[in-house]
Amino acid sequence: MLLALILIPILAAVGIYFGAPARLTALGAAVANIVVAIIAIMANSVFSVEVMSSLEINLSLGFAKDGISIVMLLLAVIVTFAAVFSGSAPEGREKLWFSSILLISAGAIGAFISRDLFFFFAFHELALIPTFLMIGMLGRGDRKEVAWKTTIYLAFGSMVLLVGLLMVVNDIGSFSMDALRPIAAEQQNTVALLLIIGFGTLVSLFPFHSWAAPAYASAPAPVAMLHAGVLKKFGLYGLIVVGYKVAPDGMAHWLPLLLVLLLCNIIWVGLITINQKRVDLMLGNSSVMHMGYIFLAIAALVDNGSSFAMQAAVLLMFAHGISIAMSFCLADRIEAKTGSLELNQLGGLAKAAPTLAFLFGLVGMASIGLPGLANFAGEIMVFFSGFEGWEPADGLGAVQIATIIAIWGVVISAVYMLRAFRHIFQGDTSSRTEDATDLGVCEKIPAILLAVILLVVGIYPNSILQFLP
Numbered sequence: 001m002l003l004a005l006i007l008i009p010i011l012a013a014v015g016i017y018f019g020a021p022a023r024l025t026a027l028g029a030a031v032a033n034i035v036v037a038i039i040a041i042m043a044n045s046v047f048s049v050e051v052m053s054s055l056e057i058n059l060s061l062g063f064a065k066d067g068i069s070i071v072m073l074l075l076a077v078i079v080t081f082a083a084v085f086s087g088s089a090p091e092g093r094e095k096l097w098f099s100s101i102l103l104i105s106a107g108a109i110g111a112f113i114s115r116d117l118f119f120f121f122a123f124h125e126l127a128l129i130p131t132f133l134m135i136g137m138l139g140r141g142d143r144k145e146v147a148w149k150t151t152i153y154l155a156f157g158s159m160v161l162l163v164g165l166l167m168v169v170n171d172i173g174s175f176s177m178d179a180l181r182p183i184a185a186e187q188q189n190t191v192a193l194l195l196i197i198g199f200g201t202l203v204s205l206f207p208f209h210s211w212a213a214p215a216y217a218s219a220p221a222p223v224a225m226l227h228a229g230v231l232k233k234f235g236l237y238g239l240i241v242v243g244y245k246v247a248p249d250g251m252a253h254w255l256p257l258l259l260v261l262l263l264c265n266i267i268w269v270g271l272i273t274i275n276q277k278r279v280d281l282m283l284g285n286s287s288v289m290h291m292g293y294i295f296l297a298i299a300a301l302v303d304n305g306s307s308f309a310m311q312a313a314v315l316l317m318f319a320h321g322i323s324i325a326m327s328f329c330l331a332d333r334i335e336a337k338t339g340s341l342e343l344n345q346l347g348g349l350a351k352a353a354p355t356l357a358f359l360f361g362l363v364g365m366a367s368i369g370l371p372g373l374a375n376f377a378g379e380i381m382v383f384f385s386g387f388e389g390w391e392p393a394d395g396l397g398a399v400q401i402a403t404i405i406a407i408w409g410v411v412i413s414a415v416y417m418l419r420a421f422r423h424i425f426q427g428d429t430s431s432r433t434e435d436a437t438d439l440g441v442c443e444k445i446p447a448i449l450l451a452v453i454l455l456v457v458g459i460y461p462n463s464i465l466q467f468l469p
Contacts, residue, residue: 001036001039001040001043001045001047002040002045002046002047002061002062002113003047003059003061004036005033005036005037005040005073005077005109005113006061006106006109006110006123008029008032008033008036009029009030009033009080009102009103009105009106009109010102010103010106011029012025012026012028012029012099012102013098013099013100013102013103013106014099016094016095016098016099016102017095017099022089022094022095022097022098022099023084023089023094023098025098026084026098026099026101026102027081027084027085029102030077030080030081030084030105031081033077033080033081033105033109034077034078034081037073037074037077040073041063041070041073041074044063045061045062045063046060046061046062047059047060047061047062048060048061048062048115055175056174056175056176057116057118057119057175058116058175058176059114059116059119060114060115060116060119060176060177061110061113061114061115062113062115063113064115064177064178064241065469066240066241066310066468066469067467067468067469068237068240068241068310068314068468069112069113069237069241070467071314071317071318071464071467071468072112072230072233072237072317072318073109073112073113074318074464075229075230075233075317075318075321075322076105076108076109076112076230077105077109078322078449078450078453079225079226079229079230079321079322079325079450080101080102080105080226080230081446081449082225082325082326082329082446082447082449082450083101083105083221083222083223083225083226083325083446084098084101084222085442085443085445085446086221086222086225086328086329086332086446087220087221087222087329087332088336090138093137093138096133096134096137096138097134097138097220097222099130100130100131100133100134100223101130101222101223101226103126103127103129103130104127104130104131104223104226104227104231105127105226105230106123106126106127107123107124107125107126107127107128107231108123108124108127108226108230108231108234109123110122110123110126111123111124111127111234111237112234112237114177115176115177115178116175116176116177117165117168117169117175117176117177117242118175120177120238120242121158121161121162121165124158124202124231124234125158127231128154128158128231130223131150131219131223131226131227131231132147132150132151134219134220134223135147135150135215135218135219135220135223136148138220139218139219139220140217140218141214141217141218142214142218143218146214146215146217146218147215147218149211149214149215150211150214150215152211153201153208153210153211154201154202154211156201156208157197157198157199157200157201157202157208157235158198158202159198160194160197160198160201161194161195161197161198161199161201161202161238162198163194163198164191164194164195164198165195165242167183167187167190167191167194168180168183168191168242168246171183171184171187171246172246177241177242180241180242180245180246181245181246182245182246182247182248182249183246183247185249187247187250188246188247188248188249188250188253189247189249189250189253189254190250191246191247191250192243192247192250192251192253192254193250193254195238195239195242195243195247196239196243196251196254196257196258198235199234199235199236199238199239199243200235200239200261201235202232202234202235203232203233203234203235203236203291203295204232204265204287204288204291205235205261205262205265205291205295206261206262206264206265206268206269206292207261207264209265209269209288212228212232212284212287212288213281213284213285213287213288214281214284215227215284216228216280216283216284216287216328217278217280217281217283217284220332221328221329221331221332224280224284224328225324225325225328225329226325228284228287228324228325228328229320229321229322229324229325229328230321230325232287232291233317233321236291236294236295236298236313236317237317239298240298240301240310240313240314244298244301244302248302248305251302252302252303255299255302255303255398255399256398258295258298258299258302259296259299259398259399259402261295262291262292262295262296262299262402262406263292263402263405263406264292265288265289265291265292265295266289266292266293266296266405266406266408266409266412267405267406267408267409267412269285269288269289269292270289270409270412270413270416271412272285273285273286273289273412273416274412274415274416274419276416277342277343277344278341278342278343279331279334279335279341279343279420279424280328280331280335280341282343282416282420283324283327283328283331286324286327286367286413286416286417287320287324289409289412289413290316290320290324290367290413292406292409293316293378293379293382293406293409294313294316294317294320294382296382296386296402296403296406297309297310297312297313297316297381297382297385298313299386299399299402300312300382300385300386300388300399300403301313301385303397303398303399304385304388304389304399306385306388306389307468307469308381308384308385308388309382309385309388310468311381311465311468312378312381312382312384312385313382314464314468315374315377315378315381315457315461315464315465316375316378316379316381316382317378318374318378318457318464319366319373319374319375319377319378319454319457319458320375320378322374322450322453322454322457323363323366323367323373323374323375323450323454324367325450326359326363326366326446326447326450326451326454327360327363327364327367329446329447329450330356330359330360330363330447333356333439333443333447334346334349334356334360334424337349337353337356337436337437338432338433338436339432340432343419343420343423343424344423345430345432346423346424346430346432346433347423347424347425347426347427347428347429347430347433348425348426348427348428348429348430348433348434349424349425349429349433349436350425350426351429351433352429352433352434352435352436352437352438353436353437353438353439354438355438355439355444356438356439357424357425359439359444359447359448359451360421360424360425361421361425362451362454363450363451363454364417364418364420364421365417366454366458367413367417368410368413368414368417368418369410369413371458372455372458372459373454373455373458374453374454374455374456374457374458374461375454375458376458377457377458377461378461379410381461382403383403383406383407386399386400386402386403386406387400387403
């Protein structure tokens with residue numbers, strides 16, 4: 001059952017390459033994976049086959065007891081379905097377009113459900129290949145330069161990560177993720193630093209963040225949705241399920257550094273986001289900024305070891321994945337209907353496209369952290385996790401101080417998102433927006449699906465938290 005989650009998109013991509021109807025095949029694979037994922041979760045499926053006995057490498061798939069992989073799988077299959085519907089493939093490039101979407105999805109799903117460190121790493125690398133191709137071949141702007149920059153950054157992160165993972169394997173004597181335990185004390189600081197840099201680069205942790213916003217702005221909408229919404233969570237997932245398990249003392253040693261870097265994500269990148277003049281660059285930098293909140297929850301986990309902090313991180317990972325995917329989906333529709341994403345060229349679009357305005361406003365409020373939407377539930381849990389177990393008599397510790405500073409990120413988010421909404425949808429119409437049309441039926445499907453999930457999880461967070469201990 002779990003193997004099917006990887007094979008379905010891969011086989012569908014192969015079928016598209018050999019002439020199967022591209023959009024229909026991709027849509028069928030996306031729907032099939034949603035169904036298979038639900039069945040696999042309900043059945044608590046497992047799969048394992050020996051691949052290389054000499055190194056004890058096995059293709060082992062399953063769900064860890066912590067339940068994080070279940071949530072990440074749900075995020076992956078939902079965003080994949082929305083990504084298939086989003087954007088328009090250039091004429092004659094439908095094969096590359098839809099097969100790349102499916103291969104990115106297969107790699108992300110494989111990474112999240114792998115129970116072997118070799119395949120955990122390998123599936124993530126598989127997903128990066130079509131990402132680079134789509135940016136370099138079908139992206140916009142300086143797409144080739146951006147593709148190379150993204151490749152260099154992520155290759156650097158992957159190499160550093162690989163060194164850290166190999167040190168872990170050498171210490172525990174196994175690739176199995178079920179065998180992960182604290183490694184030797186004298187190696188923990190080194191391994192923790194390697195994993196923070198490796199995973200952190202993949203997540204766009206400051207100062208290894210500058211690849212992300214240009215990559216998302218240049219990428220076709222489905223790629224931006226899948227990478228920012230799903231694949232970027234790999235690094236956060238890895239720090240929780242690998243880094244914290246194998247080097248808890250090492251993570252604690254580097255906690256002050258982590259707090260400084262995550263605050264740079266929230267405050268420094270947040271101020272950069274306010275200064276953006278294009279919708280896609282604003283959303284790309286916004287995604288980088290919001291990673292800081294999730295790192296804050298991880299820092300709280302390292303500081304107090306509470307499962308509440310882990311739940312906060314996972315819930316916000318899911319919420320951010322849904323909201324940023326919806327944001328890029330709608331940004332693509334704005335460009336398709338107006339021919340521009342420059343804020344100073346837009347205006348009054350709500351008159352011609354009220355549905356688009358409502359949905360963009362909804363996801364904008366989610367990004368700000370409006371109560372009743374999924375991001376609020378995740379962010380408020382993150383802020384609470386920073387103070388869990390804290391006693392006023394103890395005075396403010398580093399995590400508490402960082403949490404207080406991080407709250408200002410909510411204000412920054414409100415500034416750039418409300419400013420963008422005003423420039424795009426309010427005021428007088430411009431030459432770009434006066435003849436625009438509203439969303440069609442097929443264009444509404446992915447955005448409404450993601451909007452409903454934001455509402456459901458925001459009103460009932462236990463829909464996601466029930467999978468976590």
